[in-house]
Amino acid sequence: MARFLARRLAHAVPLLFIVSALVFLLIHLAPGGPLAIYLSNPNVRPEDIERLRHALGLDRPLWNQYWSWLAAFVQGDWGYSFSDGRPVASRILERVPATLELVSASLGCALALTMPIGVWSAVRRGRWFDRLATLASMIGLSLPAFWFGLLLQMIFALALGWLPSSGRATPGTNAFGDHLQHLLMPAAVLAAVLASSWSRYLRGAMIEVIGQPFVLAAEARGVPEARVILRHALANALGPLVAIVTVDAALLVSGAVVTESVFAWPGLGSLFTEALARRDYSVLMALLMLSSAAVILFNVAADALHAAIDPRVTT
């Protein structure tokens, strides 16, 4: 296992290099740049634009900009934000807690929904619960997150007044209950989308496993149904789900862009949206490298986990 992990991680390094060059090229190819925002202010004259371009190093050749970014990045120097001049690392670090909070809450809720729904739909395949679950997950998958989020706000914040419409906490308070209330709707939106797809995977995997001879054999030997399903069948059906959960988690860690924006959630997703609108190259690069690294690492973790719970997968 250790050798497997070492090998996979060693592969990740050149991959990240390639990704960094591609991403750097892409964000610089996107029309506009960090100075575009200045142009609409008539008081900012061409001399000012040239002065700022030089100060930000944007007048250097692209390869040169990439090289100096890379040289600093590998030494842990993520540079300064083009937008507010603060160190990129601290801009990102201050957003991490909010994102982790939202991600873990929504992953937890999604798993809590997925397990019973996926298993029960498979066991009672074609019956009313299965059909209801199918309908619900179709809805969950097709609802745009921003629309669903606004709908929840209208119901629970405006009409019923049960929950705050958005934000992470009521400013000035630091109560656990207040925090939880703010977390509920954004986590529900993400969890609904995730559970909709995950429960389909689990259902499919369970149906396949339930039809296999060893399950029939267990039933024939008189093992209670609950035990057959939970101990024997579920354990075997979890493998594919683990892979999908980890990949989705990796994508979420880099920020749930839409949900964070609708709920004014101060996580990495909001930071990404802002950095993209302002073409804040240094923040964008760092965020995109982080998410690439997360996807690669979580993939390795998924393989390792899969191997751990399913001995048929060898390393």
Next chain:
Amino acid sequence: MNAIARWVFGLALAIGVAAAAPGCRRHAGASAPSNDLLIIGYDREPDTLNRFSTHILEDIQSCIVEGLTTTDEQMRVVPLLATDVPTLENGGVRLRGDGGMDVIWKLRPGVTWHDGTPFTSADIQFTVEAINSPNYNPESTDGFDRISSVDTPDPLTAIVHYKEIYAPYDIQFIRGMLPKHVLQGRDIDRAQDYNRNPLGTGPYRVAEWKAGEYILLERVPHYWRGDDYPKIRRLLFKFIPNTNTRINQLKSGEVHVVALLPWDKYREVADLESTVIRRTPGNAYEHVTLNERHFPPFADLRVRQALISALDREQYVRTILDGLAPVAHGPIQPISWAYSDRITKYPFDVAKARALLDDAGWRVGADGIRERGGTRLAFTLITQAGYAIRENMAQAIERQLRDVGVDVRVELQDGTAISTTWFEGRFDAMLHWWQMPSDPELTTFFAADRTPPAGRNINYFRDDALSRLLYESDRTVDRHARGALLARAQALITAAVPEIPLYTVTRLDALPAGLANFKGNPTNTGIFWNVHEWEIK
């Protein structure tokens, strides 16, 4: 199946009840606006609170940092930390024989920085030196780079020496002052203590800045206007980039003020009992830029006059804008002191538009679109995506120009992309607005030599007589004389129609019904310029 039906019915009922519930209920996080706390829903987080470095609106900054002058609700320049606005008449401005000028600023006595240090003319001198220093990168050095030196004969007098005549000298120090005793000898670009929590002379200071969430301002104990000001103890600016969410927070009482309310949200908010919408006639004007370089048919005056005559701008204002803004006829809006009504106006006249195009040799082709010498009268109109009003306006223009045989293709671009597109001149026509400075300078928009990158003449319009007039107005400090030059310039511009003005942008702000002494502001100074007087009654 029964169970499903019950479940679906129950859900529908819940949503129905929720939607039909009379009024909005209040969550515990919601509160009524009070003189203890006013909550402002703000569409973006500032980059920095340093007024000279920021490149977005300075609303929050203006509560903390004050300049020598500010602009009021009528866009008049009024003194703030200065006792008067210097003019030729009051002896505050002296023209020198060498072509330069001196501006004498008298400072208000008794003003201190928030840390108790007196505010003096040395701070003005330092501000000029810092902005002109190669070691600091402010957003703009406009005007500062024409200052040769600043003399400080006494702590309350600063004499600013300009190398040449600079007409907008009165708003030179509108953005604020940099405190010498805090910033001298420092790298201001990286002075995060100042940039995140600036030392000012204004009514508020930063109590807390929570990244991505909010900035909380608290009143300073001994504001120079007296201990009665400011009336409201704390201002909370919450960052809510999503417009729908911002409006929802307004409805739920989680925010009390939404500044710069988008027009398409006007009706949604107008009915709220707790909220009033204040309209401030603006200084910006929405218009269609006609890029003569990229689409040569625009160079023909008859074509430009035909285009403007073919558009029923009164109808656009009535329908698309809900009557919230008046039709604009030129680049200087009625709120400006330099506005002249001796200008050419173009009423909606389809017959005239057709006749002008016929006259210019553009004949209607088989597909209903005009052509001349194998060229079709067809162009692309770009505008910024995500603005319902602009998208509707672009469609109306497309429709009405088709009626006179002109083919318009509308193309939407994101905000950052469109800035680069126009700066590089890669477009035929563009629907957009300029937020004009409070000073009525037109040179950068219309002088022949001010096409990008040297300026913002993106019509690529060329009229040497107009250029001469504009440059002369920039070198004229006497307001009467400058006004006369600018009136002639407006007459020339409106006759030549280098662009199609559509409407004067009106600023909408949603405010608590009980807020007294709100005055509004049509310029980039923003609505918080008189926040010290605001009071909940």
